[in-house]
Amino acid sequence: MKRRHSLASIALGGLALCGVVGLVLAAETLTQPGQQTDSAQGVKAPATTEDPAVARGRYVAIAGDCAACHTDPHQGKPFAGGYALQTPFGTLLASNITSDKNTGIGAWTEAEFTRAVREGKGRHGENLYPAMPYNAYVKVSDQDMHDLWAYMQTVPAVDNKVVSNQLPFPFNIRLMMMGWNLLFFDKTPIVPVASASAQINRGAYLVQGLGHCAACHTAKNFLGGDKGGAFLQGGELEGWHAPEITGNPAVGIGGWTPAQVVQYLKTSSNDVAVASGPMAEAVTNSTQHMTDDDLQAIAAYLQSLPGSDTAKAQPLAASDPVMQRGANVYSANCAACHNSDGKGINQLAAGFGNNPGVQAVNAQSLMTTVLQGGRGAVTLDNPTSGAMPSFAWKLSDEQVAATLTYIRNSWGNAAPAVTAKQVADTRKDLKLPAQLSIH
């Protein structure tokens, strides 16, 4: 198993990729811009005498993005829980996993902790819900679990009592998860593939396990389990479509260079895509802090997956009336940032040409972003990251549909048209206002 890097080399790697422009040394005491004492919520810069297991464990927690759920983004203390996860079955509140003995996991043993993370069993043997992605974390190695436990014990105790199970009847009956686990919980630990390189194996380990990418990027069946044969070929969640992230060149990331994949994960954007929506948090809290080697391994593994057989469609003709309407709306409303050539502004506004996310068969993310607006992930490298205003008040359903159809079929793109009805449904689901009437 590949050696994990100490936090010191992570911090250095992060700084090196900050893209620091040469500074004018007007003051001799200038430090590197972007240098932080806290790199993510709950993660403090290590003291030099720190136990190396704790340092490794902190990295495991970053890679696993525990903070994504267990730290409430609304001023919550690190890992103190309380964050409400909206699932298709109701609400769950993430638990308090600080070292508090009464309301956190301070009184747990390492074995209990490991069983919870990898087997989905609570302290008293009760079933956890797979909103906690134990079905991915089952792949985490013994060494990583041990280091993670060492780190979790150093997380400052926070007194915050959380009752996680807020699901309505009958989903609140944990015993029901027994059936779900039988159907969908594959407990086989990860086995390195002998014919693949160490890099690909490391990537597989990170993606299938700690990264739990399938939680969003794999479609779910009606019971909430992963659809068979659809690994990382795209999934839906709460008004977003998480695109296919396999090597498929049409709708996956097969057309990107490995460097583009790494740059996206490290800085929140490359010259084409900008991480926004639910992915923004994953970049800000997790992937931007991972080592270059690990990000390259993830890129290599993802691009090695053949993925779906979705091929590139035939683009709609530019003369099509919907395309012409879309072109008009685009030039008046979108071109200022996304440019008349669809190239956007590097690391500020997404480029559209040959953008796999833009060409996904499911256009949900596009509709949500246009109607609701969006915010690029903020990283140490890119504190601005760009943001997209809401257009719900300004554009009608027909205009949004035409514009998205135009974007999806221009500059080398080809994808199914977006209908006004789809836009209207999205507007309704997001509870956004109708276009301002013109009186």
Next chain:
Amino acid sequence: MANVRPKADAVIVGLGWCGSLMAEELTRAGLNVVAIERGPWFETSTDFPPSVDTDELRWDTRRSMLLPPAIETTTFRNNRSQTALPTRDWSLNELGYNVGGSGTHWAGMAWRFLPFDFEPYSFTLKRYGKQQITEGLIVQDWGVSYDDLEPFYERFEKIAGVSGKAGVLNGQKIDGANIFEGNRKSEFPLPPLATTRLTDLFTDGSKKLGLHPFMVPAGQASQAYTNPLGVRMGPCTYCGYCLYYGCGNFSKSSPNACVIPALMQRSNFTVLTESAVLRATLAEDGKTATGVTYLDRNKKEWEQPADIVIFSAFQMQNVRLLLLSKIGKPYNPETREGVVGRAYSFQTVSGANLFFEDEQLNQYIGAGALSAQVDDYNGDNFDHTGKGFIGGAGILVVARGARPIGNADAVPPGTPRWGSEWKKAYTHAFQNGTFIFNQGTSFSHDECYLDLDPEYKDANGDPLIRVTFDYNENDRRMARFTEDRAVEIGKAMGAKIVNGFDSAAVNYGPYLPASDHTIGGAVMGLDPKTSVLNRYQQSWDVHNVFVLGASSFPNNAGYNPTSTIGALSLWTAKAIIDQYLGKRGPLVEVPA
């Protein structure tokens, strides 16, 4: 009984350009900084995205981004024989009222002042002798030279993403650029903005007269840019909605676009918005400030204790805060003693209105600082012998974009005010009407000053600032001289109608916005008898109080002030970090 916040290493009053640059420097040096801003938080994509930016009525006509006079205003009179009255309508005092301050809505003209502007007394004495200075004119050196500030100008320009071309680079004069500027050690971070028909006409016309035109350095990014703080800017789209508007494209230099995204990532920085500082609180012996008192958005009174107090609240408010905090001796125009409120100045404007016959100026294209200028008649760039004045003006054309409401009156004299003739002239003027603007120096006078109004108060019961100001004879002579130059250039450009105008020919008034650059009142200098601050913008009287802004300028140059304000803020930040933190005392000994 006031509520008290935890003590900060430094409290910054007003989070505009000065405040955010200072906060960035101090937090990076490890200090725990609290900024208190009277206005609300602004977010580019929510508050002024391109989808709502291009709304002249909202942002320009109705000044939606500016501080409303109802919240705070000034009273005004031309001289002491009059009673000052409040300025109740929009006026030439265009203050910000948001995180970002005026830096969010400014036009973006990013100038370095001339070496002369910092040492006008020494330069004038040397070249012309004392007799060149008219009676009562306040002409004094700042205590810093252009060379002192050069590296800080460079840093500001890099942070702001200024687009331009160096005219004097490491001693070398460069043709086609501003050969009169102070010596630069490096090029601008971005190339100049593209020219327009108007700037081309001006360039050709002024060249014919043997002058040296150049594109004005612009706080609009000419291409995509990443500044030293890692912040991204987008390329300007020349949309023409710049001054009074926020930039939804991340293209206009502003604290919001250039500093605040990096600043907000720092755990040792806090900003309290919609909170109005009333005054600094002083220790019993009056030698240090202990912090500030402010009202939160529910009008509850709070104390913010701090070891260092920075006033960076715009020129007028800085002076007001000093007076209300009782820091420094207020100026008495009768005895000519005291310093707070003394040396208030403005900008002296003249120029020429131009109407071409058959041009295509395409004035829907524009950017705030998209301009061509000649500096041949600015500062001390020409021989003033026998002319009876000092100073001069930058002479420029402004391709800032024309808009329907604002242009309604921009028709040739004699045009009917309504009807088909007006419509014809109005349409024609969109492609043919423009003006040459002389942005002139402004020197203060013993009779011109700021103090607290004896009668009018704000909603909290604190007196408003009273402005006593009019143009002086020196500046009036300069305005007439440069008006004639503008007329010459207008004719050389081939305009059919050229009408000179001179804002200084009449009394100054707040509703006659010749310019919006309001200057001085808490000036920096070498002598505490004629300045409020020493050369590091540190109060002579209360050593842990620093004041940043145009309030520090003892005189105004023939330029917009922002880059100089930014450079001085960075200069003071370095002094605080390198010298003050170790010393905690006056950085300059009071001269004997």
